[in-house]
Amino acid sequence: MKIAKFIKQNMALALALKIVGDRWTLMILSSSLSKVYRFNEFERALGINRNLLSSRLDKLIRAGLMEKRKYQEKPARYEYLITDVGKELRPVLVGLAIWSEKHLAKDIPVISMVHENCGTKAEIYVYCDACERVITNEEISPNLIPAQNFESTAAE
Amino acid sequence: MKIAKFIKQNMALALALKIVGDRWTLMILSSSLSKVYRFNEFERALGINRNLLSSRLDKLIRAGLMEKRKYQEKPARYEYLITDVGKELRPVLVGLAIWSEKHLAKDIPVISMVHENCGTKAEIYVYCDACERVITNEEISPNLIPAQNFESTAAE
Numbered sequence: 202m203k204i205a206k207f208i209k210q211n212m213a214l215a216l217a218l219k220i221v222g223d224r225w226t227l228m229i230l231s232s233s234l235s236k237v238y239r240f241n242e243f244e245r246a247l248g249i250n251r252n253l254l255s256s257r258l259d260k261l262i263r264a265g266l267m268e269k270r271k272y273q274e275k276p277a278r279y280e281y282l283i284t285d286v287g288k289e290l291r292p293v294l295v296g297l298a299i300w301s302e303k304h305l306a307k308d309i310p311v312i313s314m315v316h317e318n319c320g321t322k323a324e325i326y327v328y329c330d331a332c333e334r335v336i337t338n339e340e341i342s343p344n345l346i347p348a349q350n351f352e353s354t355a356a357e
Numbered sequence: 358m359k360i361a362k363f364i365k366q367n368m369a370l371a372l373a374l375k376i377v378g379d380r381w382t383l384m385i386l387s388s389s390l391s392k393v394y395r396f397n398e399f400e401r402a403l404g405i406n407r408n409l410l411s412s413r414l415d416k417l418i419r420a421g422l423m424e425k426r427k428y429q430e431k432p433a434r435y436e437y438l439i440t441d442v443g444k445e446l447r448p449v450l451v452g453l454a455i456w457s458e459k460h461l462a463k464d465i466p467v468i469s470m471v472h473e474n475c476g477t478k479a480e481i482y483v484y485c486d487a488c489e490r491v492i493t494n495e496e497i498s499p500n501l502i503p504a505q506n507f508e509s510t511a512a513e
Binding site: 211213214215216217218219220221222223224227228231232235263286289290291292293294295296297298299300301302303304305315316317318319321322323324325326327328329330331332335336338341342 | 367369370371372373374375376377378379380383384387388391402421425442445446447448449450451452453454455456457458459460461471472473474475477478479480481483484486487488491493494496497
């Protein structure tokens with residue numbers, strides 16, 4: 202495969218990983234989705250260093266994946282809420298958890314992500330809205346949509 | 358939410374992120390899925406430092422996501438192939454790319470992941486095999502399956 206083509210194909214992924222391409226950031230997002238909101242709650246739930254937590258929250262806020270909201274006046278206290286943009290990463294996080302359950306978590310008690318209505322284990326699929334069916338990995342193809350400004354590289 | 362419950366719920370995700378929770382690892386996997394096989398090809402495609410590439414490849418091999426294969430005898434040369442376990446992360450990587458296209462890659466040329474048959478943009482969904490339908494984020498629930506040995510914490 203030509204390098205330039207490869208870089209373009211991986212551009213969107215590289216952009217995403219600049220923001221969410223580290224373990225703590227993804228654990229913080231997952232916590233947010235599990236209704237963890239406050240600094241001390243994140244700290245305790247994840248066992249994360251305060252400086253690290255603070256820098257990751259700031260990064261997520263700047264990127265529009267989380268927002269900071271004052272919930273108390275005196276003294277001023279804040280909570281950190283996941284935005285709609287952040288929430289849309291849920292299938293990715295669920296997909297990682299499902300993959301992990303299948304391949305890594307063989308001798309530990311695993312958490313199945315289940316469909317609440319029926320209790321069936323949830324699966325993650327790539328789906329074609331037009332064909333109204335699940336499509337396999339082999340059927341997916343990256344398709345370059347040209348635009349004006351393309352100067353970046355895949356990853357710094 | 359109780360901390361212990363939260364930790365258990367995030368256990369599978371934390372385990373996955375111990376292996377694939379960094380940007381380079383995910384870029385390497387994505388490259389593998391795009392038919393990049395050789396050390397120098399990864400190096401050029403990603404602009405990654407050789408030591409970093411080497412350590413990430415070793416980690417992926419140890420975790421069973423990639424395998425090293427000799428493709429030439431004299432001098433001995435190797436290529437790095439993604440395993441079936443690694444390939445199953447494709448929906449996660451596609452999901453990240455799709456999310457990025459929608460929210461981040463607004464003024465760059467994006468690569469749509471499309472369904473080859475019909476050219477429609479692929480979407481990623483959580484799906485219930487029993488109900489035979491796509492389920493929303495709100496319908497998913499983590500469900501703890503108890504087992505014997507549970508000593509670990511969510512993330513180191």
